[in-house]
């Protein structure tokens with residue numbers, strides 16, 4: 001068990017600045033997920049913790065030890081890769097015990113650890129099989145078993161589920177979470193999949209262009225994104241971002257969305273937003289579930305004054321639990337979520353309510369949520 005600390009970590013690949021001085025502290029027993037678009041530097045960060053990449057500047061500590069110059073095998077870490085990297089000619093038992101044999105661990109201890117890991121992973125009946133006799137999900141379990149038997153201070157996962165089909169990914173995601181709840185080893189997990197990040201993590205690190213945009217719990221990231229990038233990256237369908245200007249109407253603030261749509265800003269946000277009245281390049285950030293059909297809301301008594309408008313629906317997508325509705329505003333496609341019980345015919349207006357108590361006001365110039 002260990003805390004992992006990154007201090008001002010920089011990574012250059014020749015001229016390319018891949019990681020730009022990041023600071024991060026991963027708590028003991030924490031499950032931390034690094035997520036971000038391709039090329040944001042997440043794999044490089046993980047590989048620097050593993051010791052598979054040199055760092056150009058900064059310090060990495062595992063526990064109290066600075067490991068900058070410690071080779072990977074001496075860092076007390078275990079890494080699980082996307083391609084599993086199992087030895088094809090060895091049985092599952094041999095694959096799991098190989099690292100321990102190299103370390104000259106006693107045979108009885110090896111057997112005890114392999115049996116214990118096999119029990120945790122539910123692969124006891126597979127110990128004599130070769131990797132080619134296993135399904136993708138079973139191979140993934142063996143790769144994790146190999147990491148667990150080493151009883152490392154830190155697990156490092158590099159997109160471990162990306163070779164599995166969609167259904168198995170979801171199953172294995174739950175498995176990994178359960179396994180972490182059993183073994184509680186400090187874990188750093190890289191993925192480009194925001195759903196995987198949100199469902200697995202104690203805390204998520206959102207990276208972009210080699211910097212950390214935000215480190216937070218999944219709930220905080222979703223409800224209180226601090227930047228435009230995080231607001232747009234987390235959540236599916238993505239948060240709507242509609243060009244807006246703020247007006248002082250005398251009776252509080254209004255958001256002007258163009259095309260004749262003006263919405264009343266909730267009174268509790270007035271003091272916070274008043275300094276931004278008249279500012280150029282503001283965006284209203286509103287998640288689709290906060291833009292919903294007035295008809296079903298009014299049945300529940302949830303319609304606030306001054307927050308409704310009636311766009312012409314371009315396309316509606318019934319999803320079963322809800323219907324996604326799309327319309328244009330200032331040339332931008334906006335998505336709302338309507339009740340599946342209301343009709344949402346294309347080409348017809350539909351009255352929608354913007355739940356502005358959940359709004360985000362974004363400064364498009366600085367990229368910050370205000």
Ligand code: ATP
Pocket residue numbers: 013014016017018036037038039040041042043044045192
């Ligand atoms: P992906 O999800 O596509 O793996 P990532 O977020 O993990 O992306 P990295 O692989 O860490 O991103 O890459 C960060 C940046 O460093 C990218 O611009 C990439 O092109 C560059 N890079 C990565 N590895 C090397 C390398 N060995 N040599 C040169 N540049 C590299």
